[in-house]
Every structure is written in C-alpha cells, then in structure tokens.
Amino acid sequence: MAQHATLSAPLSATTYAAQRAQLIGTMPHLAALLPAEPPCAPAVRVMERRELRALLMPAANTHAELVMVMGWGDGSVPLALLGDAVCRQKRLHVLLFAGEEQAFAATFARPVLELLSGSQLTVSVIEDEQGIADMVIGCYPHHHHIPPLAGCDFIDAHPLTAPAAAFRAQHLARINELLADRTQAYGNDIIDSFTGLIQASRNARQLLPAPTIGELAGRFGDIPVISIAAGPSVKRRLDQLRALQDRCILIACDAALHGLLDQGIDPHFVTPLERLGNLAMFTRAGESRAIYAGLPVVHPDVVGRFSAERTVGVYCGDALYPWLVPDPGRRINAGQSTGVLSVTVGAALTTGPLFLVGHDLARGENGSHWEGAGTAGDAWKEAKQRSESAKMTGFYTDRLIPGNGDEAVRSTMCWDHFRTEIAYEAQLLKAQGRTVYNVNAHDRIFARIDHTAAAPLPDPASLPKLPTLTLPAREPARFAQWSARASRLPEDGHAFRRHLAGLRADLGVALKGVPTHAAAAGFAARLDLCAEISEGNRGAFAYFLRSALHNSTAEMHNRRRTASSARSAYAMVETMDHLCHGLANAMDRLQEGLEEIARDCT
Amino acid sequence: MTAPDLAPNALAEPLRALSVWASGHCGYGHHVRTEVMRGALSAILRRLVYFGLEDGFTRYHSRELLMYLGLATGTFSSYLARIVLARAIVEDEREVIGAFASSHAADDLLAWFAAYDHADAERAGALLAGLVEPEERATARLVVARRQPQLAEAQWLWQVPAEVPQVAIALCAQFLTRRPDLVHAVHAWLIEHRTALFCIEPDDLLAPLVMASAEHPQVTLLPFADMYGEQTVCASAEWHLEHHEPAAALELAGRVRPLSRHADHAHVIRGLALIALQRSEDAVEALAAIDDADCADLLAVALAAVAPARIDDDAVAAIAGRCRADQPERFVACLKVLLGRRELAIARRLAAQRQGDFAHPHAQAVITAILAPGAAMSA
Numbered sequence: 001m002a003q004h005a006t007l008s009a010p011l012s013a014t015t016y017a018a019q020r021a022q023l024i025g026t027m028p029h030l031a032a033l034l035p036a037e038p039p040c041a042p043a044v045r046v047m048e049r050r051e052l053r054a055l056l057m058p059a060a061n062t063h064a065e066l067v068m069v070m071g072w073g074d075g076s077v078p079l080a081l082l083g084d085a086v087c088r089q090k091r092l093h094v095l096l097f098a099g100e101e102q103a104f105a106a107t108f109a110r111p112v113l114e115l116l117s118g119s120q121l122t123v124s125v126i127e128d129e130q131g132i133a134d135m136v137i138g139c140y141p142h143h144h145h146i147p148p149l150a151g152c153d154f155i156d157a158h159p160l161t162a163p164a165a166a167f168r169a170q171h172l173a174r175i176n177e178l179l180a181d182r183t184q185a186y187g188n189d190i191i192d193s194f195t196g197l198i199q200a201s202r203n204a205r206q207l208l209p210a211p212t213i214g215e216l217a218g219r220f221g222d223i224p225v226i227s228i229a230a231g232p233s234v235k236r237r238l239d240q241l242r243a244l245q246d247r248c249i250l251i252a253c254d255a256a257l258h259g260l261l262d263q264g265i266d267p268h269f270v271t272p273l274e275r276l277g278n279l280a281m282f283t284r285a286g287e288s289r290a291i292y293a294g295l296p297v298v299h300p301d302v303v304g305r306f307s308a309e310r311t312v313g314v315y316c317g318d319a320l321y322p323w324l325v326p327d328p329g330r331r332i333n334a335g336q337s338t339g340v341l342s343v344t345v346g347a348a349l350t351t352g353p354l355f356l357v358g359h360d361l362a363r364g365e366n367g368s369h370w371e372g373a374g375t376a377g378d379a380w381k382e383a384k385q386r387s388e389s390a391k392m393t394g395f396y397t398d399r400l401i402p403g404n405g406d407e408a409v410r411s412t413m414c415w416d417h418f419r420t421e422i423a424y425e426a427q428l429l430k431a432q433g434r435t436v437y438n439v440n441a442h443d444r445i446f447a448r449i450d451h452t453a454a455a456p457l458p459d460p461a462s463l464p465k466l467p468t469l470t471l472p473a474r475e476p477a478r479f480a481q482w483s484a485r486a487s488r489l490p491e492d493g494h495a496f497r498r499h500l501a502g503l504r505a506d507l508g509v510a511l512k513g514v515p516t517h518a519a520a521a522g523f524a525a526r527l528d529l530c531a532e533i534s535e536g537n538r539g540a541f542a543y544f545l546r547s548a549l550h551n552s553t554a555e556m557h558n559r560r561r562t563a564s565s566a567r568s569a570y571a572m573v574e575t576m577d578h579l580c581h582g583l584a585n586a587m588d589r590l591q592e593g594l595e596e597i598a599r600d601c602t
Numbered sequence: 603m604t605a606p607d608l609a610p611n612a613l614a615e616p617l618r619a620l621s622v623w624a625s626g627h628c629g630y631g632h633h634v635r636t637e638v639m640r641g642a643l644s645a646i647l648r649r650l651v652y653f654g655l656e657d658g659f660t661r662y663h664s665r666e667l668l669m670y671l672g673l674a675t676g677t678f679s680s681y682l683a684r685i686v687l688a689r690a691i692v693e694d695e696r697e698v699i700g701a702f703a704s705s706h707a708a709d710d711l712l713a714w715f716a717a718y719d720h721a722d723a724e725r726a727g728a729l730l731a732g733l734v735e736p737e738e739r740a741t742a743r744l745v746v747a748r749r750q751p752q753l754a755e756a757q758w759l760w761q762v763p764a765e766v767p768q769v770a771i772a773l774c775a776q777f778l779t780r781r782p783d784l785v786h787a788v789h790a791w792l793i794e795h796r797t798a799l800f801c802i803e804p805d806d807l808l809a810p811l812v813m814a815s816a817e818h819p820q821v822t823l824l825p826f827a828d829m830y831g832e833q834t835v836c837a838s839a840e841w842h843l844e845h846h847e848p849a850a851a852l853e854l855a856g857r858v859r860p861l862s863r864h865a866d867h868a869h870v871i872r873g874l875a876l877i878a879l880q881r882s883e884d885a886v887e888a889l890a891a892i893d894d895a896d897c898a899d900l901l902a903v904a905l906a907a908v909a910p911a912r913i914d915d916d917a918v919a920a921i922a923g924r925c926r927a928d929q930p931e932r933f934v935a936c937l938k939v940l941l942g943r944r945e946l947a948i949a950r951r952l953a954a955q956r957q958g959d960f961a962h963p964h965a966q967a968v969i970t971a972i973l974a975p976g977a978a979m980s981a
Binding site: 049050053054056057060061080084085086087512563 | 764831832859860861862863865891893
C-alpha cells in the first residue's frame with residue numbers, strides 16, 4: 001500500500017528556491033510569506049499516523065468535492081490529502097492562520113508541490129477577523145463556487161503552532177458561520193427565478209432608455225454621498241441630513257423615503273430592490289425629487305411611480321443584465337438589501353467620500369428600524385413571523401456580531417450578511433484610495449462594518465451648495481435593440497423545451513446504465529445552454545436556469561458524500577435529470593409570459 | 603393467477619419504494635435526504651421492528667429517534683414496515699420475516715410470501731404463470747428459486763427490471779450456488795447489466811457476488827475493471843487468500859488506499875498473504891499499519907504462530923482475553939499458539955477464565971481438553 005509522504009526530510013536551498021517560485025507562480029499572494037532562504041520550522045506537535053488517519057478518513061471516503069483545512073500546521077494534513085487518490089480529485093482549501101507563516105514557509109513542502117496538479121489547492125491567508133469575510137467572499141463568490149460548500153468536509157482538529165491554534169480557537173466559529181451564510185449569497189438571479197426576467201422585461205420600455213449608472217459615473221465629481229438606511233439611528237441624524245440635503249448627494253433605501261419626506265428631507269436617489277409590488281412606500285414618490293436608482297427586476301407598479309425622466313439604469317453582475325443592456329458602462333454589486341444597494345449605487349455616482357447613516361445592522365433599544373421607515377419595520381416583523389423559507393435557512397436567526405463599541409451587538413444572520421456585503425464594497429473602494437465613513441462608528445454604536453472608517457457627518461458649512469442634479473439624455477435605441485432580442489423569446493422558449501425533452505431522454509438512458517463522471521460532465525455541458533436558442537437570448541435563459549440550479553446543485557453536492565464513485569456519478573446525472581424536469585415544468589408556465597413580452601415590445 | 607387471498611401486485615409498491623430508497627431519492631420528502639440519515643433510518647426501522655423499541659432507544663440519539671418516530675406514524679409507519687419486509691424477503695432474512703408474523707404490520711405481504719415460499723413445484727409453477735407485474739414476478743421467482751431451484755430458467759434473470767437490482771443479484775447468487783448449468787447466464791447478464799450493480803450501492807451488492815462468482819472461472823468480472831469499490835476489492839482479495847493464492851490476494855489488497863475505510867481490512871489480508879508467502883517480517887509492518895484493534899488481533903494471532911519473537915505470550919493471552927463470544931475460532935487459535943509454545947499454564951488459565959463464554963462445540967472441546975486433569979503438553 002502507498003504510504004503517506006513525510007515532511008521530515010530537510011530541504012535544500014536550491015529545491016526551496018525552485019519550489020518557492022513554482023508556488024508563487026500559482027498563488028502570487030503567498031509571496032510575502034516565503035522568504036528567499038528556507039526558515040527553520042517552529043514547533044508543531046507531529047501527529048501520529050493513527051491520529052492523522054482518523055482525522056482524514058471522513059474526507060477520504062466520500063466523493064464530496066471540497067475539503068477545507070483549518071490551519072496549515074506542519075503541512076502534513078494537506079500532504080496526506082494530496083497523497084490520497086480520492087482526495088487528490090477534490091478541491092482542497094487550506095486556511096493559513098496568523099502565527100503560522102513561518103511554519104508554512106518551512107514546510108510548504110516539496111512533496112505537496114510534486115503532487116499538486118495546480119488548480120486543486122488553494123491557500124488563503126487569514127490574519128484577522130476581516131480576513132475571514134474577505135476569504136469567504138473572495139473564494140466563494142458565485143454560483144459555481146458556493147454549492148460545493150453543501151457537501152464540504154472540514155478538518156479542524158490538527159495541531160498548529162501555538163499562536164495559530166489560539167487564532168483558530170478564537171475564530172473557528174466565525175469562519176463556519178460565514179461559510180454557512182454563504183449559501184444565501186448566490187446572487188439576484190437565484191432570488192428572482194422567473195419573476196426577475198418577466199418584471200425586468202415589463203420595465204424595459206421605461207428603464208432601458210434611462211441613463212445607466214456607468215454613464216453617470218464621475219458626472220457629479222467628488223461630491224460627498226450619504227447612504228441612508230433604515231436603522232433606528234437615523235432618528236438622531238435627521239437635523240444634520242436636513243442641513244446637508246443640498247450639499248451632499250443623499251441616497252435613501254426604499255423604506256426610508258416617506259419618513260425622510262415627512263422630516264423635510266428630500267433624497268436625490270432611492271434604491272428599491274424588492275420584487276414584490278409593495279406600493280405603500282412609494283405612493284408619495286411624486287412629491288419627491290428622488291430619482292429611481294433601483295434594480296430593473298423590481299415590480300413594474302413600483303417603477304411606474306417614477307416618471308421616465310427620473311430613472312437611472314442600474315445593472316449588476318448576474319446574467320440578466322447583459323441581456324437587458326450588453327454594455328451599460330459599469331456594473332455594480334447589487335447586494336441583497338436596498339440598504340446595500342444604496343451604498344453601491346452611491347459609490348458609483350461620485351469619486352468623493354461615502355458616509356453611511358442608519359446602517360445599524362443591529363437592534364436598537366426600541367426596535368429594529370427607525371419609526372420613519374415604519375413600512376420596513378412592519379415588513380420585518382411580518383417576515384419574521386411568516387416567512388417559513390427564510391426561517392429554514394436561518395435568515396432571521398439572532399446572532400451576536402462585533403459592535404462599534406467594546407461589546408458585541410444583537411443582530412441577525414441576514415443583517416450580518418448585509419454587513420459583509422457593505423464591507424466588501426468598502427474594501428474595493430479603499431483599494432481605489434476612497435474611504436467609506438460609518439457615522440455609527442464615530443459614535444461607537446451598533447454594528448461594526450469592516451473596512452470603513454469612523455467619522456461624523458460633514459459640517460454643512462464646509463461644503464458648497466450643490467447645483468441641480470441633471471441626468472444625461474435618454475437613449476431609446478437601447479430599448480429597440482433589446483426588443484429585437486426579446487421578440488424571439490417565444491420561439492427560443494419552444495427550442496429550449498425541445499432541447500430539455502431530448503436531454504431528458506438521454507439522461508433517462510444514462511440512468512439505466514452506469515453513468516461515468518465523464519458522461520456527467522457531458523450532460524452538464526449540454527444542460528448549460530442550448531444551441532438552438534438565439535444568441536441574443538442565451539443570457540435570459542441562463543438567468544432562469546440558475547434559479548433551478550440553486551437547490552439541486554447544493555443537494556447534489558450533499559449526495560456526493562458517498563464512498564462509491566459510481567454512486568457519485570449517478571447522483572450527478574440524476575440531479576441533472578431532476579433539474580431538466582423542473583425546468584421543463586417551469587417552461588410550461590413561463591411560455592405565456594414570454595409570448596406577452598414579445599407582443600409588448602413590438 | 604396470483605397467490606390466494608392477496609391483492610394483485612401487493613409487492614410492487616414496496617419494491618419500487620425500496621429501489622427508490624436505495625437509489626437515494628426518497629419520495630417522502632426532504633427530511634430523509636442524506637445518506638447518513640437514510641442509513642440511520644433504515645437501521646432504526648430494522649431494529650425497531652426486529653429488536654423492539656428498547657434497543658432503539660439505547661442505541662440512537664434521542665433526538666434522531668424522535669424525528670424518525672415522528673415521521674414513522676400512521677400510514678407512513680405501515681408503508682415503511684412493508685418496505686422493511688420486502689427487503690427481508692429479497693435478502694431472505696428469515697428472522698426479520700418471522701418478526702412480521704406476530705406484528706401484523708404487513709399481513710397481506712406476508713401471506714404473499716408464504717404462498718410462494720411453501721408452494722411445491724407444481725403449485726409454484728402455476729402461481730408464477732399468473733404474474734404479469736415485472737417487479738412482483740421477479741421477486742416471486744426469486745422466492746421460488748430458493749425452494750425449487752430446478753424450476754429456474756436463464757430468462758428469469760434477464761426479465762428482472764432494472765429498478766430492483768437487489769433481486770437480480772440475489773438470483774445471480776442462487777444460480778451460481780444451485781444451478782451450475784446457468785452460470786453462463788450469470789456471466790452474460792453481468793456483462794450486460796453492470797448498470798444496476800453500480801448505480802445502487804455497488805459495493806454492498808458486488809462484494810458477495812465477487813466471492814460467489816470467483817468459484818466459477820467462466821464468470822469473469824473484467825467488465826467491471828477500475829469500477830470496483832474498495833470493499834469489493836477486499837472481498838476479492840479475501841477469496842484469493844482463502845483459495846491459497848496469496849500473491850493475488852497481496853496484489854489486490856495493495857490497491858486499497860491507506861485512508862480508505864477498508865484499509866484495516868486490506869492490511870489484515872495483506873498480512874495474512876505475506877505470512878502465507880513466508881514473509882513474516884513484512885507482515886509485522888502490515889500489523890503496525892492497522893488501527894482497528896479487532897483487525898490487529900486477527901492478524902497478530904496468525905503472526906504469533908509463525909513469528910513468536912514478534913508477538914510474545916502476554917500479547918497472545920491478552921488477545922485471547924479480548925475474544926468475543928462470536929470469535930471462538932480466534933480464541934482457539936490463541937490457545938493453539940500458546941500450546942505450541944509449551945505455555946500450558948497460561949492456556950489453562952485462559953481456558954478456565956473463559957470456559958463459559960463460547961458455545962461453539964469445537965471451542966468447548968478444546969477448552970475441556972486443556973482443563974482436563976491429565977492434560978499435559980502432549981495434548
């Protein structure tokens with residue numbers, strides 16, 4: 001039997017240099033950890049073979065795709081995993097903790113590199129709590145990356161250097177928490193399902209000609225932007241906001257609009273995001289100067305409350321948006337809340353500083369939301385009581401998170417998720433030399449948002465009065481171009497249904513036999529899209545295809561936790577069969593909507 | 603015609619459920635999704651039905667049990683009970699089948715089974731002739747083939763629906779052991795239908811089949827090359843070992859990964875093969891690689907017989923002291939090693955300590971002989 005390679009052999013300077021170069025070639029971010037000369041290895045308890053085997057056996061006896069190793073230790077865990085024929089086919093993600101940089105440099109290990117195929121091993125360096133969120137977002141950004149977490153094996157009991165062991169003990173729960181949260185972050189297309197496609201199409205005539213957020217970028221210079229969410233702390237900023245409303249650009253989340261108007265504060269932009277036709281919070285949109293800077297997938301009744309001249313096209317990263325407008329100039333991270341969207345839209349509008357107001361993301365003493373955003377508070381209470389699906393995912397589970405003061409604050413899983421999204425945007429801006437200021441951090445209240453700085457709102461006297469904000473002219477050609485594509489949706493729908501029927505027939509045959517992994521990969525390629533769909537509409541079909549993938553791929557990764565390679569391949573093919581079935585049913589329901597879209601755009 | 607007093611196709615539903623269950627997508631919701639949960643549910647149900655509730659409560663976490671009991675109520679309970687009985691019929695688990703006789707949980711299914719199980723050749727032929735539903739017909743043929751193997755035909759195997767591979771495998775085993783003239787049909791069927799074997803729990807199905815088919819040189823499993831699970835490889839290696847082909851056993855056992863859950867089993871086979879090849883020094887290495895104490899004891903006793911310097915008397919005595927009641931052969935092997943080393947006193951002490959622990963007549967005879975007043979080294 002093959003035996004585990006060991007790390008005991010000393011490393012020559014020549015070998016070290018060669019393999020250091022190889023490792024840096026594949027993972028450049030590790031360069032800072034690898035000195036020119038091999039360092040001495042610090043003390044790490046060496047595991048006995050039996051202990052190591054007991055630790056790794058669960059991962060080595062399933063076909064789950066991903067193994068996460070919490071800490072480098074002396075490198076023996078990744079080495080043993082890569083030495084195993086089954087584990088070598090998996091993706092191995094090693095978290096390198098603060099305090100084990102030297103151990104890594106001393107033992108990053110020749111045998112590991114010899115076994116390494118290149119793309120199967122990822123090493124992330126985590127030096128602090130911020131690094132955890134950065135790793136989770138950076139390594140599991142989207143659809144293809146997140147589902148394997150559902151079947152992931154965690155190895156987190158192996159010895160580390162003393163400081164790394166302390167780091168792991170302190171932060172392991174947080175790492176697991178954020179990785180679990182990640183399954184809620186597939187992106188908008190998963191949330192929308194078919195609703196997004198239909199509603200965006202119905203909004204097309206109004207929104208597509210509107211100037212895009214990319215066309216607005218830089219138009220307002222470096223004017224400070226204030227992003228206003230709906231947390232309880234908004235109440236204490238009202239006077240300042242009133243004084244600043246003509247000296248900064250104010251962007252309000254949807255629920256805050258009416259409350260701000262009641263207080264004599266008229267925001268410049270508002271960022272609706274929810275797909276439901278909740279008109280209550282926009283019935284007075286006509287009284288406001290606010291420009292619609294929400295998502296195209298919002299219910300048409302909401303978008304219709306804003307005149308065409310007061311709309312901006314906001315385009316994000318999901319597959320729907322290139323289908324609507326192939327080149328909007330700039331795409332933004334939508335996030336999963338209107339508050340997050342107000343941050344990302346604000347960041348795109350100017351090159352100036354961005355101030356966060358009301359992004360409390362924790363409970364206040366008197367409630368979850370500012371009373372001026374009563375709609376949001378009511379919706380929140382209702383959702384907490386009624387939304388079974390959200391409860392099942394733990395979306396409203398209470399959670400203690402770091403506060404701006406010395407103590408943790410009471411939050412929920414979803415607020416914590418929004419916090420991570422804003423922190424990610426702030427990190428991107430920081431890399432560009434810009435700063436996001438959290439006013440709550442200055443007052444040391446509510447939730448901490450990483451990568452932001454503490455500052456009060458600016459002094460109105462220090463800022464010039466704003467000129468009237470004007471938008472570029474509308475571009476009707478964008479709607480015409482989209483119409484040409486959309487008019488073919490019905491025939492593409494039929495083609496897709498035929499494609500699904502053929503695919504299902506082939507999958508049925510495969511399921512009677514022994515599907516191999518190669519066969520499963522072949523089906524996956526066929527499932528991805530259909531050649532008969534017109535090129536212009538492929539993005540639209542890919543968009544709702546993703547919604548079906550949401551549950552089934554996570555389930556598939558869970559079912560691949562089996563020791564049998566045949567069963568693993570079978571699970572993959574069977575999942576695709578289920579997916580095709582679901583898609584075919586969905587297409588039956590969708591076809592009528594596609595016909596309607598085609599009629600309306602001609 | 604169908605069996606008397608039985609609705610047509612009584613077995614079809616539980617059999618389909620069984621195949622769906624085995625293939626991993628349970629029709630009764632998302633609660634029973636993961637393999638672990640499904641396995642636990644299967645085991646719990648089996649134990650609840652067979653051993654009674656008390657054992658279930660002590661063996662399983664109360665939360666799990668509560669969930670499963672909560673699930674298994676009313677018609678659902680009856681449904682699952684029928685699945686368990688269908689599985690027992692296919693696997694010929696007589697004790698489980700017997701337990702259903704008193705529980706009345708699936709009387710119609712039990713009557714169906716009894717009709718085929720007790721039928722003479724003529725009656726069985728008549729009953730089978732009236733069956734049209736494929737799953738029911740295949741299972742009825744399996745039951746009959748166990749009692750009346752002379753009635754079996756090659757087409758019985760070919761007509762088993764792909765959805766119930768368990769039935770096909772059981773028929774294969776029957777043909778291999780009871781109908782040598784149909785072995786060629788097994789071979790042809792295996793090549794054509796590796797399908798069901800690998801799609802659904804391949805190791806558990808294939809491992810015993812490898813053992814059975816290896817007795818028949820004309821049945822090769824080459825079409826399954828590189829698709830064996832490690833459990834099957836171990837079973838194959840074990841067969842070679844038992845048939846005095848240690849080199850082949852060594853080669854097969856060497857294919858099992860050190861991190862495999864079957865690695866200890868493979869190490870034992872490897873060690874035994876090395877001993878057979880008179881490479882006991884290498885067998886010591888195999889012993890050192892074993893983590894499971896029971897597996898280690900098995901190999902250590904064999905090693906003690908050929909390499910006394912490696913396994914001392916105290917170690918042998920300790921192994922003998924650990925032998926379970928269902929391991930009389932290991933206990934006897936320990937005594938033989940000690941007697942071979944002329945350690946009669948130790949052997950006597952062990953025999954005296956454990957004389958009531960083993961029901962096996964051979965073990966009792968050895969113990970009695972050692973404890974006899976006149977027993978001397980010549981014993």
